[in-house]
Amino acid sequence: MTEQQQWEEVMSILRTVDDPELPSVSVFDLGMVHAVHVSGVDVQITMVPTFAGCPALDIIKNNVKQAVENVPWVERCDVAFSFQALWSTDAITEEGKKQLKKYGVAPPPENYIPGEEWSVDCPYCESAYVTMDNIFGPTACRSILYCRSCKNPFEAMKPVIQYSLS
Numbered sequence: 001m002t003e004q005q006q007w008e009e010v011m012s013i014l015r016t017v018d019d020p021e022l023p024s025v026s027v028f029d030l031g032m033v034h035a036v037h038v039s040g041v042d043v044q045i046t047m048v049p050t051f052a053g054c055p056a057l058d059i060i061k062n063n064v065k066q067a068v069e070n071v072p073w074v075e076r077c078d079v080a081f082s083f084q085a086l087w088s089t090d091a092i093t094e095e096g097k098k099q100l101k102k103y104g105v106a107p108p109p110e111n112y113i114p115g116e117e118w119s120v121d122c123p124y125c126e127s128a129y130v131t132m133d134n135i136f137g138p139t140a141c142r143s144i145l146y147c148r149s150c151k152n153p154f155e156a157m158k159p160v161i162q163y164s165l166s
C-alpha cells in the first residue's frame, strides 16, 4: 500500500467519525480536519475546533484516535487541535449541510457578512418564514428557531467567519 493509499484510507475513516453533538455529521464534513500526515505506521492528524465554546473536543479527539487506530496497518494515531488554523462555517461540506438538515439543524447561511443580520430556511420544509425563538440554543454554537410554515422548532448553526491574520 502506498502512502497515498494510506492517506486516502485515513480520510475515508474520518468521514465516518461523527461529531458527538451532531450525530450523523462527520468531523470531516464539518470541515474540522486540517491536515493528515502518514509516515509508515504512524498517523498524525491536525484538527480545527469548530467553536471555541464547544466542550466536546476531548471526545472528538478520542473518537478520531480510536477509529484510525482500528485500521490494521496503523500502529499509532496522534490527534491534535490547532488553534492557529481558523475554522469558519464555510468549511462545512455540501454533504455536511445535507446531513445537518436531516438532523433538523439548518446549515449556516452562505455568504454571511460578519456583524450583519442573518437568516436561514427551515430544514424541514425550506420555508423562509421563520422566527428566532431563543438565540441561546443547547450549545453556544446553535440557535433555536421556529418555522411558522410547518410549525416546527429547529436549530440553526450560527455563522462563524474568522479571518486569519497571517
Ligand SMILES: [Zn+2]
Pocket (backbone or CB within 6 Å): 122, 123, 124, 125, 126, 127, 147, 148, 149, 150, 151, 152
Ligand atoms: Zn418548516
